Amino acid sequence: MRSIKIIGLMIVTFFLLVPVLVRGEFNTIDELERTYGDKACKTCHEKTHAEWQKSLHAQSVVHSLGGVRNFIVFGLKRDWKKPVNRENLMRCMHCHAPLLEHASDSLAAEIGELVVSAFDGNEGAKKQLARLNVNCVVCHNTVAEVEINLRGATRPGVYYGPSGRPTAAHGTEKSKSITSSAFCSRCHWLYTPPDGDTLYCNTLYGSYQDAYKAAGGAATCQDCHMRAKERGHTFPGAYVPEMVKEGIGIDLQATGVRVQPGTGVPAAIITIGLFNNAGHRIPDG
Amino acid sequence: MDVTARTDKGVVINIGKKEYREIGVDLDGNERLGAWQIKEIIDLTLPPGKTTEERFVAEFPEGTKSVDIEVLLTYYLTPGYQSVVHRVGKKVGFER
Numbered sequence: 409m410r411s412i413k414i415i416g417l418m419i420v421t422f423f424l425l426v427p428v429l430v431r432g433e434f435n436t437i438d439e440l441e442r443t444y445g446d447k448a449c450k451t452c453h454e455k456t457h458a459e460w461q462k463s464l465h466a467q468s469v470v471h472s473l474g475g476v477r478n479f480i481v482f483g484l485k486r487d488w489k490k491p492v493n494r495e496n497l498m499r500c501m502h503c504h505a506p507l508l509e510h511a512s513d514s515l516a517a518e519i520g521e522l523v524v525s526a527f528d529g530n531e532g533a534k535k536q537l538a539r540l541n542v543n544c545v546v547c548h549n550t551v552a553e554v555e556i557n558l559r560g561a562t563r564p565g566v567y568y569g570p571s572g573r574p575t576a577a578h579g580t581e582k583s584k585s586i587t588s589s590a591f592c593s594r595c596h597w598l599y600t601p602p603d604g605d606t607l608y609c610n611t612l613y614g615s616y617q618d619a620y621k622a623a624g625g626a627a628t629c630q631d632c633h634m635r636a637k638e639r640g641h642t643f644p645g646a647y648v649p650e651m652v653k654e655g656i657g658i659d660l661q662a663t664g665v666r667v668q669p670g671t672g673v674p675a676a677i678i679t680i681g682l683f684n685n686a687g688h689r690i691p692d693g
Numbered sequence: 694m695d696v697t698a699r700t701d702k703g704v705v706i707n708i709g710k711k712e713y714r715e716i717g718v719d720l721d722g723n724e725r726l727g728a729w730q731i732k733e734i735i736d737l738t739l740p741p742g743k744t745t746e747e748r749f750v751a752e753f754p755e756g757t758k759s760v761d762i763e764v765l766l767t768y769y770l771t772p773g774y775q776s777v778v779h780r781v782g783k784k785v786g787f788e789r
Contacts, residue, residue, distance in 0.1 A: 620741040649776040652768045662762045664785040674753040674787035680764055681744045689738040
């Protein structure tokens with residue numbers, strides 16, 4: 409029994425190490441998923457994995473088909489006359505599916521076609537794309553550190569988290585970065601793709617920094633979207649009605665008047681106040 | 694946000710409508726002004742930590758004794774998916 413457990417642990421360890429040890433160009437989504445997928449993590453982190461599956465991070469490509477499709481069809485093809493290759497696709501996918509940095513140009517082109525096809529209603533294409541997302545490997549290894557040119561990049565085989573609690577399954581390291589709002593800003597702010605350009609895609613963090621923090625706000629992204637109400641890795645956002653209700657308060661004042669002399673015309677003066685309780689502008693992403 | 698009033702005689706009157714959104718696309722997700730970079734030009738969203746106030750003055754037919762004002766705040770997440778955030782109402786009378 410003991411030897412079976414050891415062998416099982418070795419297998420899990422192998423699959424957890426492979427994602428960060430193998431760097432190469434993958435030609436199929438199958439290969440990519442086998443190497444960088446979330447299945448091995450689920451073995452030990454079942455609850456967290458189940459939470460994550462409810463989040464939009466788990467659907468970061470299929471939920472954003474419109475934007476990525478517009479980038480391909482109206483941006484790359486129509487306006488900029490650029491090829492749908494890995495370099496150009498990564499301007500979207502560096503956030504929506506960061507692990508595509510390991511895709512070959514031919515796989516990137518195929519994924520571009522799948523995006524357009526899925527947007528047009530092809531369920532098969534959508535099913536394929538649903539396997540690309542922001543998964544455990546992305547946040548806890550690939551992009552777990554900020555300021556990597558100063559602090560150094562994340563190390564292969566090591567998974568970063570707020571506790572850094574050791575485990576036999578893989579290397580661990582405590583990360584302060586991963587608990588900071590700056591960590592989320594990598595994608596939820598002015599975005600710098602791998603080619604060094606500057607993109608206005610998501611500007612949520614801009615309003616967090618310039619309007620919320622500047623006015624004395626102290627909560628981090630993780631405070632509201634993870635720690636509050638034990639939301640964990642579900643990262644609820646605007647797609648959860650309860651979250652929007654929390655974010656926007658409403659006040660209605662109305663007074664009846666008569667606007668003309670004599671009998672007068674019945675009229676109402678209506679004042680509506682919408683208070684944004686969130687740490688960022690609404691709507692945004 | 695949609696503001697309507699139902700008079701005591703059952704007539705529904707549309708008072709006003711306001712949209713809070715990113716400028717690049719309309720509520721159906723269609724490009725309106727070009728690429729999303731247009732976001733830097735104008736911001737139509739609700740800013741954090743602030744109250745955005747809207748005021749409407751609505752006139753009703755002679756003889757109306759009261760109206761029920763209703764404010765419906767709807768969040769459009771993606772085309773085809775929307776949820777009601779708030780539905781609040783207030784009765785206003787015009788009796789002398």
